[in-house]
Amino acid sequence: MAEIDAAGRSTREVNAAIRKLIAEAGTDITVLNPGARHNLAVAILSGVRIRIAGSAGYYCGGLGDGASIEIEGSAGWGLAESMLSGTIRVHGGAGSGTAAALRNGTVVVHGDAAARLGVSMKGGEVIVAGNCGYMAGFMAQKGTLIVCGDAGEAFADSMYATVCYVGGKIASLGTDAVLSPMDPGDSERLDATLSAYLPAELRRTKPAAADFKKVVAGRKLWNFDNREWRIWREAL
Amino acid sequence: MCGIVGYFNKTGAENPPLGKILLCMLNALACRGPDSAGVALFGTPRTNQLIARVKLGNNGGSAERTRKIESLARRFGAQEFAQNGAYLRFTFQENSDLTPFLSSIESAAPDVEVVSVGRRLEIVKQVGSPSRLEQSFCISGFQGGHGIGHTRLSTESVVDLSHSQPFWGHGYSDLAIVHNGHITNYHQLRRRYQEHGVRFYTENDSEVVAIFLADKLRQGVTLRAALESMITDLDGSFSCLVATESALALVKDPFSFKPLLYTETPGFVAVATEEIAIRAAIPGDYNVREAQAKEVQVWQR
Numbered sequence: 350m351a352e353i354d355a356a357g358r359s360t361r362e363v364n365a366a367i368r369k370l371i372a373e374a375g376t377d378i379t380v381l382n383p384g385a386r387h388n389l390a391v392a393i394l395s396g397v398r399i400r401i402a403g404s405a406g407y408y409c410g411g412l413g414d415g416a417s418i419e420i421e422g423s424a425g426w427g428l429a430e431s432m433l434s435g436t437i438r439v440h441g442g443a444g445s446g447t448a449a450a451l452r453n454g455t456v457v458v459h460g461d462a463a464a465r466l467g468v469s470m471k472g473g474e475v476i477v478a479g480n481c482g483y484m485a486g487f488m489a490q491k492g493t494l495i496v497c498g499d500a501g502e503a504f505a506d507s508m509y510a511t512v513c514y515v516g517g518k519i520a521s522l523g524t525d526a527v528l529s530p531m532d533p534g535d536s537e538r539l540d541a542t543l544s545a546y547l548p549a550e551l552r553r554t555k556p557a558a559a560d561f562k563k564v565v566a567g568r569k570l571w572n573f574d575n576r577e578w579r580i581w582r583e584a585l
Numbered sequence: 586m587c588g589i590v591g592y593f594n595k596t597g598a599e600n601p602p603l604g605k606i607l608l609c610m611l612n613a614l615a616c617r618g619p620d621s622a623g624v625a626l627f628g629t630p631r632t633n634q635l636i637a638r639v640k641l642g643n644n645g646g647s648a649e650r651t652r653k654i655e656s657l658a659r660r661f662g663a664q665e666f667a668q669n670g671a672y673l674r675f676t677f678q679e680n681s682d683l684t685p686f687l688s689s690i691e692s693a694a695p696d697v698e699v700v701s702v703g704r705r706l707e708i709v710k711q712v713g714s715p716s717r718l719e720q721s722f723c724i725s726g727f728q729g730g731h732g733i734g735h736t737r738l739s740t741e742s743v744v745d746l747s748h749s750q751p752f753w754g755h756g757y758s759d760l761a762i763v764h765n766g767h768i769t770n771y772h773q774l775r776r777r778y779q780e781h782g783v784r785f786y787t788e789n790d791s792e793v794v795a796i797f798l799a800d801k802l803r804q805g806v807t808l809r810a811a812l813e814s815m816i817t818d819l820d821g822s823f824s825c826l827v828a829t830e831s832a833l834a835l836v837k838d839p840f841s842f843k844p845l846l847y848t849e850t851p852g853f854v855a856v857a858t859e860e861i862a863i864r865a866a867i868p869g870d871y872n873v874r875e876a877q878a879k880e881v882q883v884w885q886r
Binding site: 442 | 839840841844846859860861863864865872873874875876877878
C-alpha cells in the first residue's frame with residue numbers, strides 16, 4: 350500500500366501522484382491530510398482502491414470509471430458526479446448533488462445526504478444510511494436510489510425509470526412520483542443490497558427491507574398529452 | 586460565490602483566539618471572492634458602555650471631520666477614541682434607543698456611517714482580500730467568544746467599504762449578519778422599510794437581511810422565529826450566518842442554492858461555506874455536515 354501526504358501539496362500534485370502510483374505500481378493508495386480539499390481522485394479510470402483519510406471537498410471521485418474510493422470523513426458537493434463505474438463510500442455525510450448524473454457503480458453514504466441526491470442518475474445504486482434533503486431523484490432515469498432514513502420534500506420529482514426505496518418518512522412526493530407496493534422480489538433485492546453495502550452495525554439500526562416504501566414514476570409525464578395540460582403546468 | 590464563516594466557543598472562556606480562527610477560515614475561502622473581506626467580532630462585554638465603529642467617509646475622512654465626529658460623540662459620553670484607516674472607534678454611554686446617537690454622528694457628513702454598535706460587537710471590513718484585512722487591522726490578535734466573517738465576490742453592487750460584509754442590523758446593537766446568495770425580492774422589501782423611514786446605506790441586497798432581522802428582533806420575536814420568517818418572506822438564495830450578543834445562528838433558503846456546512850462539538854461550533862475552511866482553522870477529530878434546505882440552527886450562550 351502506498352501513501353500520499355496531501356499536506357503542503359496542490360490538488361493537481363496529489364492527483365498526479367495518484368495517477369503515477371496507479372501506472373507504476375497499481376497498489377492500494379491512502380491519501381493523508383486531505384483537508385476537505387476539492388477535486389480529489391477525479392476521473393480515475395482503473396480499479397484501484399483509494400482511501401481518503403479524512404474529509405473530501407467538492408466532486409470527489411467524479412467522472413471515475415472503476416475505482417473503489419473510501420472517504421473516512423465527510424464529502425462536499427457533487428460526490429461521484431457522473432461516475433461510470435466503481436464504488437464510493439463516505440463514512441460521514443455528503444453534500445448537495447451527491448451521485449448527480451451517476452452512470453453506474455455504487456455510492457454509499459453512512460451519514461445524511463444534502464439536497465438534490467441522485468438527480469438525473471442514469472444507472473447504478475445510491476445508498477444513504479441516513480436522511481436525504483429535498484428533490485432527491487429529480488428526473489432520474491435508471492438505477493436504484495435507497496434512503497434508509499427520511500426523505501426531504503419533492504422526492505422523486507419528474508422521474509423516468511429509477512426505482513426508489515425509503516425506510517423513513519417522505520416529507521412530500523414530487524410531481525408524478527407515486528408509492529408502489531413492495532413485492533417479495535423488492536424486499537429480497539433491497540435486503541441483499543443493504544446487507545452487501547452497509548456495515549452490520551449500521552444495517553441493524555435501519556428498518557427491515559420489507560418495511561421500506563417504494564417510489565416509482567407515475568408515468569403521467571412520460572408522454573405529452575394536451576388534455577393533461579393541468580399536470581404539465583404544475584410540473585413546469 | 587462569496588464565502589462566509591462563523592465560530593462560537595461553547596466553553597465560556599473569555600479569550601479564545603477568535604480573530605485568528607476567523608482569519609484562517611476566511612483565508613481558506615479567499616478564492617471564493619477577493620473583492621472585500623470583513624469580520625464581526627464579539628469580545629468581552631462592556632458594562633453600561635457601547636463600542637461604536639464609525640466610517641469617517643468614502644475617502645477615509647480628514648482630521649477636521651474626525652474632530653467634528655469626536656465632539657458630536659462626546660455629547661453621548663464618548664471616550665477612548667482611536668482612529669485606524671477609515672474607522673474611528675470609541676466607547677460611549679449605553680442607551681436603549683440609539684436613534685439620537687446615530688442621527689447625530691451621521692449628521693457630520695453624508696458619507697459618514699456608523700458601521701457597528703454593541704456591548705461586544707465590532708465590525709471590521711474593507712475592500713480587498715482577507716490577508717489585506719489582517720495587514721490593516723491585525724484582527725488575528727482579537728480574542729472573543731464568537732464571531733462571523735465574509736469574503737466577497739461582488740455581483741450586483743459596487744465594491745467599497747460600505748458595500749462590504751458583515752452588515753450591522755443598523756440601529757439594533759450587537760446584531761450582525763453575513764450572507765452568501767442573492768435576495769431577489771430585495772427592492773420590494775427595501776421600499777417597504779423606506780416607507781417606514783429606514784435609511785439604507787448601500788445598493789447591496791444583503792443589507793436588507795440585517796434590516797429585516799433588526800426589525801423582527803425589535804418587535805420582540807425570538808431569533809429562531811425571525812430566521813424562520815426569512816424562509817417565508819425572502820426570495821432567492823441565501824445561506825446566512827447571524828450573530829447577536831449571546832448567539833450564533835444559521836439559516837438556509839428553501840432551495841439550498843448555496844453551500845453551508847457546520848460542525849458542533851462539546852467545545853465549539855464552526856460554520857463555513859466549504860469544509861476546507863473549518864479543517865484549515867481547527868485541527869482535531871470532528872464531523873462536518875451540510876445544512877439542509879430551510880434549516881435553522883441557533884447556538885445560544
